[in-house]
Amino acid sequence: MAKVTVDGRTVEVPAGTLVTDAARAAEVHVPIFCSHQKLPPLGACRICVVEVGTPKLGPDRQPVIGADGTPEIAWMPKVQTGCTTTVSDGMHVRTVSETAVKARKGVMEFLLVNHPLDCPVCDEGGECQLQDLAFAFGHDFSRMDEAKRTFDSEDLGPIVKKEANRCIVCMRCVRYCDEVMGENALTAHQRGVYTEISSFDRQPLACEQCGNCIEVCPVGALTALPYRFKARPWDLRQHITICEWCPNGCSVRLGVRGMEILRARGTEFRGVNQEYLCARGRFGHEFVNAPDRLTAPLVRTGAALQPATHDEAVAYASARLRDIAATHGPEAIAFLGGEKLNIEEQYLLQKLARAVIGTPHVDARTRPAAAVAGDALLRATGGGRPALSFEALTDAQEVLVLFEDLQGEAPFAQANIVRGFRQRDLHVTVAHSRRVKLARPRFKGDWLGLKPGTELALTLGLTRAALELGVPDGMPAEAAKALSASVAAFTPEKTEAETGVASAAITAAARRMREASRKALLFGRGVLEHAAAPVLLQAIENLAWSVGAITAETSSVMAFGPHHDSAGALEMGLTPDHLPGFVAAGDPAARAAYEKVWGRALPGEGSSARAALAAAAEGKVRALWIFSDELLSSAPDRALVERALEKCELVIINEMFLTRTAARAHVVFPVAAFAEKEGSTVNSERRLQKSNRALSPRRGARADWEVLQSVAQALGADWRYRSAEDVFREIARVVPGFRGLSYASLLPQGVQLSGPALAPRLQPVAPVAPAASAAGEGLWLLSGGTLFADGSLSARSNTLAKLAGSARVHVSPAEASRLGVGAGDMVELAGPAGSARFAVEVDDSVPAGAVFVPSAGSELNRLGAPSLAGLRVQARKAGAAATVGA
């Protein structure tokens, strides 16, 4: 620790603290521009100059005490930049002495020498650091009477507007794009006063379009084109809520004017992400204001859906539900979807299903091809142990990413890894069939480019290699022995033969993870929606223990999604085999507590979404209630969904838009978007965060929990929740793992959930025979989320839709020439269930023998099931006679 005195105020700060941070601790404001908490000190702008002094030491190396009894200070002859100076014990800092003030005013004046007086036409006005600091620290007149240097203004693509005249060359944009985003899209060119920030050869920015350069720009040099000239910050109400695009749970500050969200920003020192947002977080809010939001419930009369009042819709739905339950039993009703709801809504969903209606069929996970136990993910992530945080991820020495393209699925997690690589000593190993961003050479990691369909083999191979290094910490010896025996066959050589990944790379990856003291193991949809998901999850749990990513006390495993509150859905028991808090639904003793609290006997285990749909297609399930899920497009078996929706006598859908799926419903309840309701969500750190309401719901729309309560009440339940908080209070009373929590306790950073550390299951896994369609011919159809296209909502956010373009099929250059196609040509993909056409994009990250189509907007389930892994298709140039397959 070091004692530092800033303008007479003494504080104690950790050794290595920068003077600017010590000043903040002493509540003295030292202005900054180029300094940024996520970037190493630069010392370029000079606005933070202060006087620094240290105690004079006498010949005895002790401080010389002056006449007034305090140590005499030797002041450094030149002012120092606070952002580059680390404190020492006994240091004194003067920020308002004549010297410091003159120096700072001088720098301020220099900053305004060439900066144009653009405030009236500059979007930054009102929230501009230069304005604010000029007002606080500068002159109120200008002595600069010369012609200013000028540049042309430039659109750097569809997102970023550059007014280079305003640039103060703080280099935050360039450094952030390099060190946090790993994109290197921006560069400074020329030098001196003619330094201009631009892209290579002034081409449009070909980058993640995150807009963080705009966010970190302290002036109006970089502004957002979608927001240009729309509002002044004082016109806006700004509310921080949790972004709904991915499971990272970033805090997004929505700027609302009237009933319209005009923009979204990050916020320094808030949330897990602070200033960072990805393109979706920053520009994805547009769907909230889309003109085709549903504004009234719809009830089917005859062939068509007609608008109805909320009461009418509730009455109709509840009457029908009561009918069906009475005639065919409560098990004839199934509840599907809900990964996008708040936990309050998820809790009420399953409470309505189980405790009011009495059906056990609750499953939020409509996309997986195979049924996964409700606590499988909890186990695979070291359940109960303190969860991995994003900070720990940035700080890791070794990161292993399994079968996940973080750029599309968890962009903020990716940015943490990039920063850890650029600024610390992080090394990343990416196991993925495609050479995704983090697998690119510039990140100096290792790419395990496995053949599609061999995910399990690789996992087993890595496990064996890890266990070869000895019994890992915390793994019971018996289990280690059994596990080793079960993976004995997956020698590095055998694994190489099966997966195509070099044996040396396999052993190296395993060793690196074992030997690292700070590590992280990441996976997501690529596993959860895999055809062999249950087996693969168990294999990953085994691998995690084997490499020391789960030990008796710790967990360094993080799983993603796919949706922003998928983790919440698991916590709240939106799975057929678990009640909230991972209480086993099939265990009567375990159920008893809930039965007591909710006042009735509860059903046991129910069917998975897949099984429920199959049952609906056969007429055994007669009613489906689906929550914010474009089931037709996203479920693995499209034909099954078609049959189920056709056959069901009651389909209730909660949706924001009249989607294809919603158009098949008998009742549609218009629901509020994430920004229009209070609630809390759980992110991939298992962090429970409060999400706030930024604007009132669209006319006619209600929060899902309100709809659920209306129907519950109509069914006779005595529910009296006045707010989402009321629901939360009940959750905090009755759900294990949530005891003692309140909304207040979720401020400011949320709370990472944990619980009693689950004992390892470590069940040996038998290799699974490849699925029927996977054997034999065809190109592997790879899919997944991408940055700009993430489901039906992104299509309704204009900026994202523009960036995404229409879904294309990505083929390797070799495959393109075999097919005889080039960029933009049409290709027809044919699978077991059907075919579809896509325009070609030549992409060297796609391996031979495979094609990649982003999952959003492509409706890949038209081709067959499952669509994410294990599907092979035939491809031919559209219009050509011959088919290219194997």
Added chain:
Amino acid sequence: MSRGPFLFSDIDKPGLAALDVYAQGGGYETVKATLGKVPADQVIEVVKASGLRGRGGAGFPTGLKWSFVPKASPKARYIVCNADESEPGTFKDRELMEKNPHLLIEGMILAGYAIGSNLGYIYLRGEFEYIQRILDRAIAEARAAGFLGDSVMGTGYKFQVHTHLGAGAYICGEETALLSSLEGFRGQPRLKPPFPAVEGLYACPTVVNNTETLMAVPAILKNGAAWYRQWGTEKSAGTKVLSVSGQVKRPGNYEVPLGYSMKQLIEVECGGMKDGLRVKAVIPGGSSVPLLPAADLDTGLDYESMNAKGTFLGSGGVIVIDNQTCIVDALWNITRFYEHESCGKCTPCREGTYWMSEVLERLENGHGKPEDIDLLADVADNILGKSFCALGDAAAMPVQGALKHFREEFEHHVTHKTCLANRRRAEVAGVGA
């Protein structure tokens, strides 16, 4: 007639750039006598005792700089020659390298040995491409003769040196900017601390020395510290090569013992002024240092005497400003130089050099206002000590010096909208007339 007592004693010897001629004169003997025979620590002590100071401009004691390299560091060490010579008025390193490249190589081997380096670089300004060829040829000769390579002279000590060509950026003469450039970045300076001796090239201990400094090392090691101290003063030991330019009869490079009178140099060695011109002012150490009025001509060419007169010996680029040259015009010229060469990293230098150039342009062209003079002084004061590196100071100090000694010329420009005297303007106007 020899042009100097030490480095220039044989500088004009025909063929000196070739290894056989160089060796004939005793070249590389000090390498033979030192590597593996004299401990590296002792080498550093001799150089310390000699009082040799950096000849590029900063004048930092060389032996002391070498001693900052941590002995126990397991990292590779690097010796880098700063041959970026871009300080206006300075052209000594150019002549030294052109004519005696082997002396630089020998100096680098010995400096490398002293700090435990096996790899050195000579960073040449881009315009010195022909010097790069001369040096590369000499390096190839030295390597063939065993003076460079995996085992220098069979001693087992490995040393190799490469040339690296800059591309036109004065700022790359600043040692951390030089290292940035050598590492493959834009040539912008870096934070100190850490100092290059601890964390320099590739974050490894690195010593950056000027050409002339390194070329003094072999003779110092051969003859001893006391020998070097036969010249110069107590605080400024040895000799320095001064580059004299301006309207003197014999401009050029001259090596003198430190402390030699600048008046002598100009009037005797350089033969005094041409064409009936008189000295109005002299910039003693390259354009970055404040000028001295003619009254101070008789100042000793050493570090402390120059400091006492409010200026610096700097690079030793002696620019003679004659009485037909306008001080305001000259200052404008220098300030434009710093504006062009500013790297742009820090606000005061980037914006301040632009601003001062604009004000000086108006003053020179007859559009000056009375408040411009104090404005210039204040802008310079706001740069001095506030910029990221010494280039800002280098831009500010000439302004302060000119205003201190020749304020009347500025006032004349404001009042009369014209120069007191300006041959340059007249000549330009006369072209094609």
Added chain:
Amino acid sequence: MSHGTVMPVEGPATLAWSEKAKAEVAEALARYPVKRSAVMPVLWIAQREWGWLPPAALRLVSESVGLPESEVFGIATFYSMFNLKPVGRHHLQVCMTLSCSIMGADRLFRHLEKKLGVGHLETTPDGRYTLRKVECLAACGMAPCMQVGFDYHENLDEAKVDALLEKLK
């Protein structure tokens, strides 16, 4: 001049190293323990090949050295001797800094402007000469000085410059 925007000049769509250049690039890379240090020598090799550095050359350099294109662009534009625009066969770089100015560089430059009919940074229509003002060339004692390509020409006056231009085809 205070308008700072420099618009890119396109040049050929793609470029490839000659065998000789490829060998030089490999040699350059071998001289440094860290690859990116070779970016300046490799930029010089490219400039020697094509006379200037079109975007295609910068892409080639970025591939050879393993740096993002944007960084190579930023590096190339930082240094005044890298030509981001085509130059004439003879690049006439006249030093204008103080010592040369005192010795008559301004007059010399004006003479060249009048003689060639082009100004600073401009190329004669026949592509023979590009005229440019540069900063101190370290020839202060032999002023005025002009560098043609890499060649130094010192102690110049109008007559000598005229004679020199004659010889430069």
